Amino acid sequence: MLSKTEICHALIRLxxxxxxxxxxxxELNGGISSEIYKVDLDGRSFCVKSALPTLKSDPDWHVPVERTAAEWEWLKFAQNVAKNxxxxxxxxxxxxxxxxxxxxEPELYPNWRDLLSQGIIxxxxxxxxxxxxxxxxxxxxxxxxxxxRFSNDRIFYDIRLEAYFLETGRNVEVLNDLMHELVESTAASKVAxxxxxxxxxNILIGPNGPVFLDAECACYGEPAFDAAFCLTHFLLKCLWKPNWKKGYLKCHERFRKTYFSNAKxxxxxxxxRRVTQLHLGMLVARVAGRSKVEYISDKVTQELVKTFAxxxxxxxxxxxxxVATLWDEILDAD
Structure with a gap:
């Protein structure tokens, strides 16, 4: 844990x-991978973040602390692409x-997941x-x-490809070969x-639009991964809050159509095709891989996701x- 003295010395050096x-x-809620603090000085506030060497949810999961530097580089670059x-x-x-x-400030920048969980869709x-x-x-x-500049392949491999897909292949034997193929093709892709x-x-809804956080895994690689990652959450939330399934599926539709129509x-x-395969791979990975979603914990629901994917x-x-149509059908039938 960072001490107040260490944080102050860092701020002075900067x-x-x-x-x-x-x-x-x-201290702020930093999820499972980092420690995050709000620092208040006269008339201004900062957010201070440092990656942890092991995840809070899994003390045996050792992860590279170079993630902090990767996020720093991503933040600098992203702001040059689009302000806010x-x-x-x-x-x-x-x-x-x-x-x-x-x-x-949370009052001006509410967390999107919090809004979705409250039915504000x-x-x-x-x-x-x-x-x-x-x-x-x-x-x-x-x-x-x-x-x-973004040669962070080891971080991405350890935290995403290994933890999600290879672990899933070990746990779901029939998918082992497919998961290895998915990892190989994703790791080899150097596109964006x-x-x-x-x-x-990891998205705040600000007055000037969405604000992206937590780019610890930033690397130059397969952009389809990002699109698939977000789409997967819309489908899984249908199981978390089934009363709002239609809204989540509408988010899935608007996201995918916007993304595909603008990709150049x-x-x-x-x-x-790439996004779809990663999307299905992530669905099963979030119930059978190392990084499971915390809101799908019962075995019956996990098995439903696993069988579908x-x-x-x-x-x-x-x-x-x-994928979305088939998902809607299976949930209606369940």
């Missing part, structure tokens, strides 16, 4: 505070592996999120200079800058729209 100042410090797409990056202190960014937000995501992907597609954790919990780096049919991975369903 010229964000004077040695004579005594800031207020409060992410918090302002204010500094990175290598000595403490600490990232400092602007603090966004606006498909326009899904469209706006897809617009911003595809803007980042379009802006970085084919830019080979970024490959070196990938965020790596595009989910509603690949033929739409091929892009859709396995069947349609093997049959090579071609589009995300077809």
């Amino acid at each position: 010229n964000l505070m004077d040695a004579s100042e005594n800031p207020g410090l409060s 797409i992410a918090p302002d990056p204010l500094g990175y202190d290598k000595q403490t592996n600490t990232l400092v960014m602007s603090y966004l 606006d498909p326009n937000m899904a469209e706006a999120a897809a617009e911003r995501l595809v803007m980042l992907h379009n802006a970085t597609a084919g830019d080979e200079k970024l490959i070196q 800058l990938v965020h790596g954790d595009v989910s509603p919990k 780096w690949l033929d739409m049919t091929e892009l859709e 396995t069947r349609h991975l093997i049959s090579h369903v071609a589009t995300t729209g077809e």
Whole structure:
């Protein structure tokens, strides 16, 4: 854990505070992978973040702490693509592996997952999120200079490809070969800058549109991963809050249509195929991989997801729209 003294020294080194100042410090909810603090000084506030070497949910899961530096680089680049797409990056202190960014007040920047969980479901937000995501992907597609700047393949492999797909293959034997193929094709794809954790919990709904957080897995790779990651959450939330299934499916529809209609780096049919396979792979991974969604814990529901995703991975369903239709049908029948 970072001490207040360490945080203050980092801020002083970054010229964000004077040695004579005594800031207020409060710990924020950093999820399972980081420690995050709000720092209050006279008239200004910062968010200070540092990646943990092991995840809070799994002490045996050791993850690279270079994630903080990866996020710092992503924040700097993203702000050059579109203002207000992410918090302002204010500094990175290598000595403490600490990232400092602007603090966004929850009253003005509510968390999208919180809104969705309360039944505040606006498909326009899904469209706006897809617009911003595809803007980042379009802006970085084919830019080979970024490959070196975001050479974080080990982080992405350990936290995403290994933990999601290879672990799923070990737990669902019939999918083992397919999961290895999915990992190999995704790891080999060097197309655009990938965020790596595009989910509603990492998106704030600000006055100027969606704000993306938590790009610890940022790398230059397969952008279809980001689209599939977010689409998967819309479907899983139908199981979490079934009364609002129609709204979640509408978000799924608006997101996918916006993303595909604006993507410029690949033929739409091929892009859709890639996203669809990753989408189905993530569905099963979130109940059978190492990083399970916490709101689907009963075995019957997990088995429903596993059976659905396995069947349609093997049959090579071609589009995300077809996945959503089949999902709607199976939930109505359940």
